[in-house]
Amino acid sequence: MIVESVAGCSWNGWPDARGIRTLRKRxxxxxxxxxxxxxxxxxxxxxxxxxxxxxxxxxxxxxxxAAFKVSVRRPAGSSKP
Incomplete structure (x- = not known):
């Protein structure tokens, strides 16, 4: 099993000079x-x-x-449970 921590999300809710809103996720x-x-x-x-x-x-x-993203990776050719 591989556990990956993920953090960061910000949103500029106000339009910029061009009237465009932007969401950035890091x-x-x-x-x-x-x-x-x-x-x-x-x-x-x-x-x-x-x-x-x-x-x-x-x-x-x-x-x-998301606080955590969890994925399970099995070696190629292994049987699934």
Whole structure:
């Protein structure tokens, strides 16, 4: 299992000089790999910014900032439980 922490979301709700509103989402993440017994087998320190996504326009999507994103990766060819 891989656990990735995600933080940061800001929205400029007021139109800028051109009348455009902007949402910026910044993700700073630390990744930890956890084995079946719950032990951390590998981890990395968070980079300053993993990704920055910007939406511009009148219709800003409602995207709540996530506290954690958890994904499970299995080796190729392994059987699913």
């Amino acid at each position: 993700r700073a993440a630390a990744i930890a790999k956890i084995d079946k017994e719950g032990r951390v087998t590998e981890s990395t320190p968070p980079p300053k910014v993993l990704a920055e996504v910007e939406w511009t326009g009148d219709s800003i999507p409602n995207i709540p900032p």
